[in-house]
Amino acid sequence: MLTSEKSAIFIALLYTSFLVTHACDTATGVRFGYSGKTGPKHWGSLSPNFTLCSKGIYQSPIDIVKDFAVHNPKMEPLERDYTAANVTMVDNVFNIALRYNDTSGAVKVDGKKYKLKQLHWHSPSEHTMNGQRFAVELHMVHYADDGNVTVVSILYRYGKPDPFLFQINDTLAELSAEGCKAEKGDPLPVGVVNMKELRQGAHRYFRYLGSLSAPPCTEGVIWNILGEIREMTKEQAAALMAPLEGSYRHNCRPLQPLNGRTVQFYERSRKL
Template sequence: MAAPFAFFTVIATLLIVGSFAFTTLKVDKELQFTYSGALGPDRWANLNPNFSLCANGKSQSPINIVTDQAVLNKNLQPLIRQYHAVNVTLVNYKFTVAIEYPDHTGGITVDEKQYVLKQMHWHSPSEHRIDGKRYAAELHMVHVADDGKVLVVATLFKYGHTDPILGKIENKLNELGYEVKGQEAGPIAVGTFHPTELRETPRKYYRYVGSFSAPPCTENVIYLVLAKVRSISREQVEALKAPLDMRCKNNARPCQPINRRHVEVHEGN
């Protein structure tokens, strides 16, 4: 996986996704990439030799999913998720807010391979688009197999009623934002976390092979983008943005060329 970068400091074993750097690191005070300005997406590849795929990769994420070009694959299986009630931690990585999971969380099986849920984080506005439409926010649930292969389940959100998943951590999220204002940014223990919404079996989803959507932009990541769009309130989006660096408030990478890749679709009964 990615080598340590200058903006990280080595600590105990920790999975950091969002930048999608899987290593034993924590965020230092200075970000090496942002979502605007001199360190923005159009310059990522020039910021570090390890980021070259951000410009040269042919299977990059996110993408615009054109629904009438998606290929129906009857061999795709229903996405059955089995997560356990576990104690989780809320972390501010300055470019995204994330929930970190312990090893015994559970996960999903895809192509007869088990992927364990390691982390989930948010982007606002959404990174993926459906038929050119960008949504208010996007949740990435990052799963990792024993061989290191990564699978991301992505959920899109439109503005509307409050999201019950974020509702369960609302107080902690506000606390994280408050700590940033007070120059504190340590992880916050959330306690037992087991939302039923994360265990629903979606009727329809899109699948394609892409990349980490932030540096180092590593490829060969499986994306499962759920077709069902959930709702999120404007207040919740603002709470997700509040702890972030000013240059990362809109932490969505622009859509990337599809480059002859096929997007498959699973449609349940």
């Protein structure tokens, strides 16, 4: 039997395989989607690897109800030491992602270091706040050395341009232009990406224990949802989805039951 540490590492590697290759179970070739017979309602029955998608009790995403969130005085600011780094872009079939190496930086959660591995976008947002759904949600996925996962989530409404996205415009356009000629999961070099914009806005955030929001829906993921809603233009949001096939351009999993979980929040002003 696997030890808990080995199990965690196996789960992390399994999820990475989904993010780097195809929107399918690589063992059986079972595809998942966001509508119809392969949509979220059916994920749990598509593959034995996806069982938690239907039977898990601590699933993501959820609705963040601000009035019900509990302030935790022991929570600390999200320490993020991201650095400028060479990244690659991949079309994972069900999202567009940037892939990072081990030197790109990390976040500390409860004193534990999690290295940034990749980030990707969902449109519209998967998490909601007080029932409000936003235009886009960015997931920054981090792994600890023991395989545990934490995600920093940023919500976006339509508005002024997002400076971070200017850095990847050309690669997005290249990926979109290649269309079906591009091998899914084949990385395209982006070059050096400055992470300054993504280090900001953590003076208030919400935390809860959930799951990966796509198959295999593994639980035990620590979610950190930034309270500051950012902006991007409609054109930028469309560019993020343009390389994807039509059925994956709405890659938002429905809200999941809270099932008694507590959503905690940190606010810098309460620390002063």
